[in-house]
Amino acid sequence: MNNNSNTEPEQVKPRRALEQLKPYTAGKPIWEVQREYGVERVVKLASNENSLGPSPKAVKAMQEALTELHRYPDERSSGLISELVRQYDLSDNQFIVTNGGDELIMLISQAYLEEGDEIIVPEPTFSEYAFGAHLMSGAVVKVPFDEKYSYNADSLLAAVTGKTKLLYLCSPNNPTGTYLPEPELRRLLDRLPARVLVVIDTAYRHYATASDYSDGVELIREGYPLLALNTFSKIYGLAGIRVGFGIAPESLITTLLKVKEPFNVNALAQAGAKAALTDYEHIEASRAMNEAGREQLYSGLRELNISYTESMANYVLVELGADTDRIYNQLLERGIIIRAAKGWGLHQHVRISVGTEEENQILLEALAELI
Ligand SMILES: Cc1ncc(COP(=O)(O)O)c(C=O)c1O
Incomplete structure (x- = not known):
């Protein structure tokens, strides 16, 4: 180390291209929500995973x-x-x-x-x-x-x-x-x-x-x-x-x-x-669960007067309006993880992965209380 001058020692410089990069923000992991909010049961509907589990x-x-x-x-x-x-x-x-x-x-x-x-x-x-x-x-x-x-x-x-x-x-x-x-x-x-x-x-x-x-x-x-x-x-x-x-x-x-x-x-x-x-059994069961789950979410959201975009995938983009941040945080406090859409510039939206029937129900009941 050079101690002879008051100037900062020169540092190794990363490539200029990295100035534009930010680390990927993944959905919050289950353990983190358990630790931060002291909840045992966590429902993770944030990363478009298969709630049925891995192929046996x-x-x-x-x-x-x-x-x-x-x-x-x-x-x-x-x-x-x-x-x-x-x-x-x-x-x-x-x-x-x-x-x-x-x-x-x-x-x-x-x-x-x-x-x-x-x-x-x-x-x-x-x-x-x-x-x-x-x-x-x-x-x-x-x-x-x-x-x-x-x-x-x-x-x-x-x-x-x-x-x-x-x-x-x-x-x-x-x-x-x-x-x-x-x-x-x-x-x-x-x-x-x-x-x-x-x-x-x-x-x-x-x-x-x-x-x-x-x-x-x-x-x-x-x-x-x-x-x-x-x-x-x-x-x-x-x-x-x-x-x-x-x-x-x-x-x-x-x-x-x-x-x-x-x-x-x-x-x-x-x-x-x-x-x-x-x-094939696992693929079919997963597909069927997703189709039923999407419908369950759609009908629950309609009942709550919440608008959403019909999806061909295993998640639904949902518009929660001005209260999006509050609802997102209060869901987390209850151990329900969804994905805030602000990273995509959609500050009034969240993306909710389709879960099992029970998980979808837990989410919809929490939403009903929070909106
Ligand atoms: C649209 C899309 N493409 C690709 C991927 C990457 O998937 P993986 O790297 O897990 O195979 C994802 C993961 O969420 C995705 O949403």
């Missing part, structure tokens, strides 16, 4: 994989990919398995964004797309939704410039629950310049019940240069083990594999995710 087949597969933990995992997650190949009827070169969907967003950013490149995102949407762009010194162009948070392909097209590299479509969109209908997706893809890569984030695809919903896979089969992002954190109930995957034409996957770390997905996660893919 996945849990069993992970238990069986424990004895092989002295080995490095399969670098390419081949076992998991072979099941994906079977289910999607695509070739193994069209998949990449990642440490959650989040890692895939980082790999896309690292592989495609030069300094000053632009990404287009709908607004409001999942924050990690912007995070990846900022980290690579790229710029984020936000395109507001139309009324009722519906997608407008023309507004997205109008935002394209000579610097546009990526266009993210989150469908169903987090936090609005709205989606991009297939005809609009096709229209968009047909009009975009080929130098723009479209990423369709379908983390919540299992919950979409609209007949014109598209998870992008059919279009990839038809040869569109589209990348579909998926996760095991939602319907499969495996958020804790961090697995996601991408589906795309082979040339895109080859590029992404260049920036992937060798052992990005651990052995337990690979085993669990593979088993979850064929746990």
Whole structure:
């Protein structure tokens, strides 16, 4: 250390790109609410997890994989990919398995964004797309939704410039629950310049019940240069083990594999995710619980005269008005965690994940007392 001068010692400087970054704010964890508010039972409806729990087949597969933990995992997650190949009827070169969907967003950013490149995102949407762009010194162009948070392909097209590299479509969109209908997706893809890569984030695809919903896979089969992002954190109930995957034409996957770390997905996660893919009972039960739960929330909210946006996902964007902060905090005091939407610039809204029937009921009763 230099003690000879009164000036501050020079410090190691992080990259300038980091000036724009803030750490991700996750939903409050259960233990923190228990400790802070002295409550035992916590109802967590803040992170769009599966309240039914993890796929039992996945849990069993992970238990069986424990004895092989002295080995490095399969670098390419081949076992998991072979099941994906079977289910999607695509070739193994069209998949990449990642440490959650989040890692895939980082790999896309690292592989495609030069300094000053632009990404287009709908607004409001999942924050990690912007995070990846900022980290690579790229710029984020936000395109507001139309009324009722519906997608407008023309507004997205109008935002394209000579610097546009990526266009993210989150469908169903987090936090609005709205989606991009297939005809609009096709229209968009047909009009975009080929130098723009479209990423369709379908983390919540299992919950979409609209007949014109598209998870992008059919279009990839038809040869569109589209990348579909998926996760095991939602319907499969495996958020804790961090697995996601991408589906795309082979040339895109080859590029992404260049920036992937060798052992990005651990052995337990690979085993669990593979088993979850064929746990049809758990998938169906989760889907049914979500559909019933959405209806339960809608009807409860209507009774309370609270407005909401109809959702194709496992969460509902709810408008609580000027009292949003108070209600959010008082719910926390009762051990009920939901997500404040102010991070998306929606100061009068919250996002409520669909829980079990009992959890939804607890939430609705608390809301009735607090509004
Ligand atoms: C829209 C969307 N995409 C991707 C992810 C990332 O999921 P994970 O990294 O848990 O696979 C999430 C997580 O909440 C999400 O909401």
